[in-house]
Amino acid sequence: MKGLKYQLKNIRRDKLCILSFLLPVIIGLAIHLLSGVSFSSIGETDFCIVENNLSVSAIEWLQTNGNVTTVPDITSLKNTVNDPATQKIGVLQDSDGIKTILSGDEFKITTVIGTTLPQLYTERNNMDLTKITVIPPADNSDALVSLLIVITLVTAMFMGCTFNAMSIIGEKEDGIALVNEVLPMSKREYIIQKISVGFLGGMLSTVLTACICMKITANQVLPLLLLIILSAFLAALVGLFIGHFSSGLMVGIVYIKIVMILFIAPPVLFYLAIPHDSALHTLTYLLPSSAAFYGLMSLLSGQTQGLTTDIIILFVHCVLWLLVFAAVERQQGKQKNRYQRFTCM
Structure with missing residues (x-):
């Protein structure tokens, strides 16, 4: 001892x-x-829009699919999207719906979302007809x-x-x-x-x-x-x-x-x-x-x-x-x- x-x-x-x-x-x-911090929020998609450019319904639809940041003009939007520290997708109003702006150095998943986003927006009404069931995870951890x-x-x-x-x-x-x-x-x-x-x-x-x-x-x-x-x-x-x-x-x-x-x-x-x-x-x-x-x-x-x-x-x-x-x-x-x-x- x-x-x-x-x-x-x-x-x-x-x-x-x-x-x-x-x-x-x-x-x-x-x-x-x-x-108490959910790390799953790190993977959320970030959108950047110009003030008074998109319709209210388009903004609400983007907010249901990710985070939305508003900038005053198109120059600010391009600067934000081109910033290497961000993974934001620029979204503008288009005659057929919306169009996206990418910097070209995004992650692969961000690029895929950016290229398919206009089509998803066009077909959003058809998606609303589909019944979607979200199964919560068994563990909150x-x-x-x-x-x-x-x-x-x-x-x-x-x-x-x-x-x-x-x-x-x-x-x-x-x-x-x-x-x-x-x-x-x-x-x-x-x-x-x-x-x-x-x-x-x-x-x-x-x-x-x-x-x-x-x-x-x-x-x-x-x-x-x-x-x-x-x-x-x-x-x-x-x-x-x-x-x-x-x-x-x-x-x-x-x-x-x-x-x-x-x-x-x-x-x-x-x-x-x-x-x-x-x-x-x-x-x-x-x-x-x-x-x-x-x-x-x-x-x-x-x-x-x-x-x-x-x-x-x-x-x-x-x-x-x-x-x-x-x-x-x-x-x-x-x-x-x-x-x-x-x-x-």
Whole structure:
């Protein structure tokens, strides 16, 4: 217990570890503030018209299909449409109805809307005869917000890796690692202390972030806690690997950045690009963070299918990598004993 208190005290003096702990929480607060903003409005079409040029019915029809901006004259309209920072479609009155003005550098979807808009306006009466049923989404959560929340939570889970790696590297550079070798403390106790520090830090950071930016129901609490516990443990274990193989602070920081990118970026690409029912999707579980990412996305979307599989895969990864680390430590201990016997001879 005293050793764990010392490890926590040592972490408290490290500003990078404190920043790593607070960063996901701050991002979670920002996402919470943005939760009332609908990102779907970003994709709305913007029209630009000249004052007193279009009929009232034409303006009302445009307003039902997008945002309408009014300018005083045709020159202002052309300048607004040609502005590279906008995706506005210029609309003018025509003898047959309306005509559109495009700058030529719009997105493909804006170009298609601009070219087909006059025909749609001409046939608007026929469209009114068609019965249109809008099916509301089952979940009010914006997909982009959900993706940001999961990325933030996975980042918070990774913080235990930073805690452990920086702690071990700091002990190496300060010479504390040499003192630890002569203390009455077994290697097993030392590993438990280090894993506990990273595990508690990563889990606390993730739980705080989840409480801020997620709305959890009672039946989601246990699966979420299991995902957080297993992921935080795995991240803390990765931190032990980084600290073990890092020869200095700069090398350790490079390792942390590389592992962090591999921990966060690939699951996002896998989720967006690979169908869930494909064989390639199964192979993505070779990356431990993929299971955590998929499980969190399932919780946010209200789906339970596959959630048990994600938790089991995370547990298998934890056991597997713990055995690998124990084997590495055992092999290093054997090499050190051989070296000591050789020097004594």
